[in-house]
Amino acid sequence: MSSRGLRIVSWPLERFDEIWPIIEEVAEGEDTYALPAKLTRDEAIKLWSEPGRRIYAALSGEEICGTYYMRPNQPGPGDHVANAGFMVPLRSRGAGVARLMGEHALAEAKRLGYHSLQFNFVVSTNTPAIRLWRSLGFEVVGTLPNAFRHRQLGFVDAYVMYREL
Amino acid sequence: MSSRGLRIVSWPLERFDEIWPIIEEVAEGEDTYALPAKLTRDEAIKLWSEPGRRIYAALSGEEICGTYYMRPNQPGPGDHVANAGFMVPLRSRGAGVARLMGEHALAEAKRLGYHSLQFNFVVSTNTPAIRLWRSLGFEVVGTLPNAFRHRQLGFVDAYVMYREL
Numbered sequence: 001m002s003s004r005g006l007r008i009v010s011w012p013l014e015r016f017d018e019i020w021p022i023i024e025e026v027a028e029g030e031d032t033y034a035l036p037a038k039l040t041r042d043e044a045i046k047l048w049s050e051p052g053r054r055i056y057a058a059l060s061g062e063e064i065c066g067t068y069y070m071r072p073n074q075p076g077p078g079d080h081v082a083n084a085g086f087m088v089p090l091r092s093r094g095a096g097v098a099r100l101m102g103e104h105a106l107a108e109a110k111r112l113g114y115h116s117l118q119f120n121f122v123v124s125t126n127t128p129a130i131r132l133w134r135s136l137g138f139e140v141v142g143t144l145p146n147a148f149r150h151r152q153l154g155f156v157d158a159y160v161m162y163r164e165l
Numbered sequence: 166m167s168s169r170g171l172r173i174v175s176w177p178l179e180r181f182d183e184i185w186p187i188i189e190e191v192a193e194g195e196d197t198y199a200l201p202a203k204l205t206r207d208e209a210i211k212l213w214s215e216p217g218r219r220i221y222a223a224l225s226g227e228e229i230c231g232t233y234y235m236r237p238n239q240p241g242p243g244d245h246v247a248n249a250g251f252m253v254p255l256r257s258r259g260a261g262v263a264r265l266m267g268e269h270a271l272a273e274a275k276r277l278g279y280h281s282l283q284f285n286f287v288v289s290t291n292t293p294a295i296r297l298w299r300s301l302g303f304e305v306v307g308t309l310p311n312a313f314r315h316r317q318l319g320f321v322d323a324y325v326m327y328r329e330l
Contacts, residue, residue: 142307
């Protein structure tokens with residue numbers, strides 16, 4: 001998939017070090033992800049290499065301008081629902097990277113046989129993400145009260161968002 | 166904590182093999198938990214030994230009649246919300262084991278400094294569990310459409326349930 005010079009590719013775990021700076025930056029932000037601010041590379045590799053997790057990267061030429069993962073949201077009798085998480089570094093925001101990755105994830109989840117795609121923890125103050133997911137057909141199916149400690153805003157809700165495929 | 170001859174104790178991971186038959190039985194049921202029906206002991210140990218997960222057991226004399234775990238529901242800025250999962254084998258049902266464990270979990274989560282307790286995946290057809298959690302002050306804050314493949318009933322919803330501490 002490509003748009004305005006961007007393309008999405010499947011990303012091998014062996015090349016984790018090239019996406020790690022993006023993950024590190026997003027974790028340090030403490031404003032969109034429930035990841036430790038001081039996430040170490042080893043902790044991240046452990047998370048990103050769990051069985052069933054696939055990794056993708058958004059490329060502009062050879063530059064990595066975003067990454068996302070997809071995995072079964074639950075094991076066993078819940079593994080027909082996909083979960084995904086999207087990360088775009090500050091320097092690449094506003095260029096449609098997240099939208100392209102979201103569209104790619106929907107197509108990919110369908111191709112892999114999932115019935116739906118669910119985001120478990122969309123921070124309620126992350127307005128650009130919520131607007132984007134709504135525009136791609138996701139709806140809020142749950143509100144987790146005060147579930148996220150935002151670095152600037154303190155305790156804020158998180159949403160569960162869902163779309164059938 | 167004890168009631169009608171039952172007591173709840175903290176359970177060391179080294180004694181995992183004594184609670185494993187309960188976990189195995191619940192997974193095989195494919196009617197309440199998003200765990201693989203053919204969950205192996207090794208897979209279960211890996212799950213139950215994740216960092217931050219605590220294990221408890223309900224005892225009647227020396228007999229184990231239930232087990233539950235508690236852990237941070239999310240890492241980093243989400244780790245003030247506790248998650249717990251409760252398992253009672255068929256032979257011990259109807260004796261108030263789940264209620265006692267639920268009450269214990271609420272007290273324990275508070276003692277450990279959590280702000281709230283959240284269940285991520287309560288199968289909507291698991292009426293006894295839903296009735297119990299409601300009676301302990303939990304409410305449904307999310308409905309995950311068709312998120313669980315029930316062995317007998319096919320695709321059914323799962324609930325996210327939540328209680329402030």
